Amino acid sequence: MLQGKKALVTGGSRGIGREIVLLYLHNGASVYYIDLAPGDSLDEYQELAAKHGSEVVYKEGNVSDESAITAVVKEILEESGGIDILVNNAGITRDGLIFRMSTEDWMNVININLNSAFFISREVSRSMIKKRTGAIINVASIVGVIGNAGQTNYSASKAGLIGLTKSLAREVAGRNVRVNAVAPGFIKTKMTEALSEEQRTALTTQIPMGRIGEADEVAKVCLFLASDLSSYLTGQVIHITGGMGM
Numbered sequence: 001m002l003q004g005k006k007a008l009v010t011g012g013s014r015g016i017g018r019e020i021v022l023l024y025l026h027n028g029a030s031v032y033y034i035d036l037a038p039g040d041s042l043d044e045y046q047e048l049a050a051k052h053g054s055e056v057v058y059k060e061g062n063v064s065d066e067s068a069i070t071a072v073v074k075e076i077l078e079e080s081g082g083i084d085i086l087v088n089n090a091g092i093t094r095d096g097l098i099f100r101m102s103t104e105d106w107m108n109v110i111n112i113n114l115n116s117a118f119f120i121s122r123e124v125s126r127s128m129i130k131k132r133t134g135a136i137i138n139v140a141s142i143v144g145v146i147g148n149a150g151q152t153n154y155s156a157s158k159a160g161l162i163g164l165t166k167s168l169a170r171e172v173a174g175r176n177v178r179v180n181a182v183a184p185g186f187i188k189t190k191m192t193e194a195l196s197e198e199q200r201t202a203l204t205t206q207i208p209m210g211r212i213g214e215a216d217e218v219a220k221v222c223l224f225l226a227s228d229l230s231s232y233l234t235g236q237v238i239h240i241t242g243g244m245g246m
């Protein structure tokens with residue numbers, strides 16, 4: 001489905017990012033992924049890429065460091081000759097009620113979850129506009145739509161990402177570049193593994209489908225948004241929540 005395409009995925013070494021890298025490779029894309037460390041999956045990625053005659057390249061980078069990440073993205077654009085698919089996926093949580101939240105926890109979340117997408121999309125969209133083709137996918141969250149007590153920083157970052165998605169979609173639509181967001185609910189990854197059994201049960205009762213989602217269920221929607229199957233779709237936020245928040 002992505003034969004000959006080149007993708008860039010941030011936070012691609014584990015969790016949702018890992019499943020996106022795997023699914024893109026399975027579908028014939030070459031993948032560059034940026035993370036703080038390569039993670040345990042690089043061998044598996046390389047095997048898959050070799051099987052499909054494509055490539056996987058790891059680049060170290062902190063997505064919230066403007067000058068460093070801009071340099072890494074420029075290097076990737078030069079090496080690859082241009083990126084067809086960008087997934088802004090790297091993200092963190094630093095939860096707490098607002099009256100106890102440190103400025104550092106607020107800033108880190110906004111920098112890593114939102115400012116990173118600005119730094120990276122600025123470079124990549126410029127190149128996509130020139131090529132008159134591209135798909136950008138921002139990994140937001142359902143809490144950016146409905147809010148969540150204890151996550152003012154995180155939900156503000158994800159709501160910001162949704163605003164960035166819609167405005168950028170309008171800026172680049174005429175150049176055949178599509179920009180969409182996914183808004184996952186509760187997905188089984190390291191990010192949510194700290195939840196207690198009690199919190200998990202309470203959460204599950206709010207999900208109409210009655211279960212927490214799997215990372216590959218988010219990746220499948222990111223495959224759809226990257227492919228021509230979604231050729232007339234831009235500026236949208238797709239909820240992947242088992243029905244929560246509908």
Ligand code: NAP
Pocket residue numbers: 010011012013014015016017034035036037061062063064089090091092112139140141142183184185186187188189190191192
């Ligand atoms: P995860 O398992 O914690 O993975 C996040 C990835 O991002 C890790 O590989 C992490 O690297 C990387 N990362 C963190 N900070 C970074 C930085 N400054 N620079 C570069 N890479 C960085 O989380 P996940 O659940 O897969 O989350 C992926 C995305 O989905 C996030 O944007 C998250 O907000 C969103 N999301 C998740 C859920 C959920 O329930 N899991 C729900 C809604 C939205 P390290 O391994 O080195 O830390």
